[in-house]
Amino acid sequence: MNERIILEPVRVLFHLNGYTKVLLERTAGVGLADGGIVWEISTDMIPAHLRQIGSRFLVEYTPLSLEERDDLNAIRDAKNRMVIRELNEGKE
Numbered sequence: 001m002n003e004r005i006i007l008e009p010v011r012v013l014f015h016l017n018g019y020t021k022v023l024l025e026r027t028a029g030v031g032l033a034d035g036g037i038v039w040e041i042s043t044d045m046i047p048a049h050l051r052q053i054g055s056r057f058l059v060e061y062t063p064l065s066l067e068e069r070d071d072l073n074a075i076r077d078a079k080n081r082m083v084i085r086e087l088n089e090g091k092e
Contacts, residue, residue, distance in 0.1 A: 005062055009087060010039070012055045018043055020051065022059070046084050058085040 010022035019040040028036040041059070043051060050057045060083040068074035 003062065005060060007058045007060050007085070010057060010059055012051065012053055013038065014053060015043055020046055041082070045082065050084065056087045058087050060085055
């Protein structure tokens with residue numbers, strides 16, 4: 001298993017059917033995927049004070065290996081292991 005941990009800064013775009021759409025900030029405005037990559041995160045995983053539209057926070061995750069990307073159980077497990085962290089302005 002890949003043990004590299006990534007902290008991805010994101011911004012809340014909107015909520016729909018129990019999920020929150022967040023924009024990966026490093027991809028905004030650089031011409032990728034129509035101006036940015038969007039992830040869906042279960043709204044329940046996000047602390048209530050960070051759910052407001054426009055809020056920013058970090059998503060901590062371990063990327064999947066090439067082999068794991070073909071395994072549905074590994075994908076589900078990876079989503080459940082994501083951690084939401086507050087973004088400390090000026091420190092990240």
